[in-house]
Amino acid sequence: xxxxxxxxxxxxxxxxxxxxxxxxxxxxxxxxxxxxxxxxxxxxxxxxxxxxxxxxxxx
Amino acid sequence: xxxxxxxxxxxxxxxxxxxxxxxxxxxxxxxxxxxxxxxxxxxxxxxxxxxxxxxxxxxxxxxxxxxxxxxxxxxxxxxxxxxxxxxxxxxxxxxxxxxxxxxxxxxxxxxxxxxxxxxxxxxxxxxxxxxxxxxxxxxxxxxxxxxxxxxxxxxxxxxxxxxxxxxxxxxxxxxxxxxxxxxxxxxxxxxxxxxxxxxxxxxxxxxxxxxxxxxxxxxxx
Numbered sequence: 001x002x003x004x005x006x007x008x009x010x011x012x013x014x015x016x017x018x019x020x021x022x023x024x025x026x027x028x029x030x031x032x033x034x035x036x037x038x039x040x041x042x043x044x045x046x047x048x049x050x051x052x053x054x055x056x057x058x059x
Numbered sequence: 060x061x062x063x064x065x066x067x068x069x070x071x072x073x074x075x076x077x078x079x080x081x082x083x084x085x086x087x088x089x090x091x092x093x094x095x096x097x098x099x100x101x102x103x104x105x106x107x108x109x110x111x112x113x114x115x116x117x118x119x120x121x122x123x124x125x126x127x128x129x130x131x132x133x134x135x136x137x138x139x140x141x142x143x144x145x146x147x148x149x150x151x152x153x154x155x156x157x158x159x160x161x162x163x164x165x166x167x168x169x170x171x172x173x174x175x176x177x178x179x180x181x182x183x184x185x186x187x188x189x190x191x192x193x194x195x196x197x198x199x200x201x202x203x204x205x206x207x208x209x210x211x212x213x214x215x216x217x218x219x220x221x222x223x224x225x226x227x228x229x230x231x232x233x234x235x236x237x238x239x240x241x242x243x244x245x246x247x248x249x250x251x252x253x254x255x256x257x258x259x260x261x262x263x264x265x266x267x268x269x270x271x272x273x274x275x276x277x278x279x280x
Contacts, residue, residue: 005214007112011119012211016204018123023200030197041195041238044184048177048234052227052270055173059166059278 072247079244080186082252087259090139094147094264101151102158114149118142126257135253142257146264157271162278170271178263181234185241192242195235202232223276226269233262233269 033041101110121142129135157163185192206228213221240258243249249258 004109004112007109007116009211009214011112011115012207012214015119016207016211019200019204019207023197023204026200027197031191031194033194037190037192037194040188040190041192041235044181044238045231045234048181049227049231051173051177052230052273055169055270056274056277059162059169059274 075250076245076247079250079252079255083244083255083259086136086139086252086256087263090143090256090260091263093140094143094150094260097144097147098150098154101148102155104151105155106148106151108152110152111149114145118145118149121145122257126254130251130253139253139256139260143260150268153268153271157275160275160278166271166274166278170267170274173270174263174267177230177234177266178237178259181237182241185238186245189245190242191246192238193246193248195239199232199235199239202228202235206232219276223273226272229269230266230273233265236262 121138126135126138126142129138154167157167160166206225209221210225213225237259240249240255240262244255249255
């Protein structure tokens with residue numbers, strides 16, 4: 001259905017119009033991360049990736 | 060001299076954070092159940108394939124234009140139920156199409172369980188470490204913008220591998236948002252439990268949908 005594609009694209013464009021200005025603001029105002037902070041955030045995210053990989057293997 | 064005052068202030072801040080956390084998790088639990096109910100109704104009524112699109116348009120309209128105006132009043136709770144109910148309704152056709160696969164119910168249950176494990180583990184991590192993950196905000200939103208651009212291109216390109224990559228990246232970004240949102244509640248950055256609930260709900264919803272998509276494509280059947 002082509003109109004489904006058009007409406008999906010419209011939805012994503014609307015999301016982008018809403019998010020992009022906020023993304024700029026958040027990028028400007030986000031505090032800088034130390035190496036420790038980055039490691040503390042990356043470890044759980046890497047564990048999530050590993051967990052998802054395990055789920056994929058299990059089905 | 061000011062010690063008792065400082066102590067009282069810090070105790071009141073802790074109490075405030077605990078109250079926001081308690082209310083957020085209570086509202087989140089109820090809205091997840093409500094979503095499950097509307098998804099079930101949508102499945103039983105065999106809603107048409109365009110329903111997810113209509114539901115997402117409706118939910119985004121409520122999130123962008125109605126929720127910010129009602130989040131500080133009791134009406135905000137009704138708006139949260141409307142958002143989560145609509146998104147639940149949108150899940151019906153997708154769940155019905157997975158149930159037509161030979162291992163469909165297993166895939167749905169695995170996605171549901173997997174989403175639960177990811178949410179509980181990340182929330183538990185943020186709550187126990189009490190770290191401030193506010194630095195992730197900018198990165199996560201930029202990541203989301205890039206994913207949306209890729210998804211927009213893929214509507215017309217229809218590359219299956221790109222679709223899989225987008226689903227995998229969305230799971231990671233939404234996991235990051237769970238850390239970010241939970242740490243904002245703990246560190247006093249988010250004092251409105253209605254807004255906090257919607258943020259966490261959207262992360263859980265997106266993880267579930269994208270995990271189901273990944274498992275569906277990668278399963279043998």
